[in-house]
Amino acid sequence: MTDRIQILKPNDFHxxxxxEEVLIHTAPWAAHWFHYVxxxxxxIPPIxxxxxxxxxAFHIFEVVHDHMKASRVEPxxxxxxxxxxxxxxxxxxxxAKMLSxxxxxxxxxxxxxxGATTNSDHGISISEIARKHELFDFMQEHGFVLCIHAEDPDAPVLQREQRFxxxxYELVRAFPRLKIVIEHVSTAEGVAFVLDMPVTVGATITAHHLLLTLDDLLGSTLDPHSFCKPVVKTEADRQKLLEAAxxxxxxxxxxxxxxxxxxxQKQQKGSAGIFSAPTAVPLMLDLFHRSGVLEMFDRFMSTNxxxxxxxxxxxxxxxxxxxxLPPGTYRVPGYEVLQADLPLPWSLLTT
Ligand SMILES: [Zn+2]
Structure with a gap:
């Protein structure tokens, strides 16, 4: 039986x-678990x-640096x-000028x-996408990546990803060298689409879409802490995401x-978003280990x-x-962290 597991330091591409005060909680966890974030x-206002x-980026660096100076503070x-x-x-x-x-x-x-998700009021409408072709052309020539929240906000909630x-596809055809990431892919159709596309198209997958389904969100009492956009989907969708990962x-x-x-805010207003930065890496390690695919962990979490x-x-x-690890090890006061109240079977060895 394996008693120790060594992994490459993961990256988080989303x-x-x-x-402000939320950053004080997020930045140290980001630096604790990840190399590139x-x-x-x-x-508010947007970048x-x-x-x-x-x-x-400098502000994030300062917060991480201050955290490191305050010794014996977790993480x-x-x-x-x-x-x-x-x-x-x-x-x-x-x-194009605004990118550098x-x-x-x-x-x-x-x-x-x-309108697709939290603070997206400054985004663009679907009809405006065609007006950005000059920018996309510049991006493909100069190696900027286009990350897409691929949901049509006017479609029924479970069809938003498919409808986008x-x-x-039109962007891939028009800009064959533009790197495009479908963010937080959440459906079987989304996974199949990414596999069908050329190598310029990739996708991120979240911890919560690999772990949760609609039953976690609304199978018993409504759980606002399992609510995010895109919403977690069916078990069949989750299985396709697991296969891909x-x-x-x-x-x-x-x-x-x-x-x-x-x-x-989650309980009273039902805001969309799941806070997973403190637990995502140990949860993913446990998932890959339990599923017998530990050899793929570094690819999914780091090198791909x-x-x-x-x-x-x-x-x-x-x-x-x-x-x-006892439940609650990765709890953050004032916030609900993804599965922080479950025991985690692997603990990080600190040197
Ligand atoms: Zn997001």
């Missing part, structure tokens, strides 16, 4: 670190250009090799159909879509995404030992 731009992105950050990758929100005003400044270049442009796929296929990689809201984004593979390792 995280909502938020801002692609920070999403839907702040619109490379200047905003540079300021945000521990032993290694400083943490890098924020930045993105800008695609708005009707976004131009003298000292910063963003990694990705995030397309939110207006033809729009992605477990196969180690290079098009699929981890993006947590970790998106905290305060507990009372790095390859897609043309980044070097991480060189740091994290070592876990078989030692049950």
């Amino acid at each position: 995280m909502h670190l938020r801002q 692609l920070a999403m731009p839907n702040l 619109r250009d490379a200047h905003d992105a540079s300021d945000y 521990r950050i032993d290694r400083t090799r943490f890098e924020t990758l930045t993105s800008v929100m695609l708005t009707p005003e976004t131009t 400044s003298t000292n910063h270049r963003v990694t990705a442009v995030k397309l939110y159909p207006r 796929l033809p729009i992605v 477990f196969a180690g296929h290079p098009k699929f990689f981890f993006g947590s879509d970790s998106a905290p809201h305060r507990t009372e 995404g790095a390859d897609f984004y043309d980044l070097p593979h991480n060189e740091e390792y994290l070592t876990f030992e078989r030692k049950e």
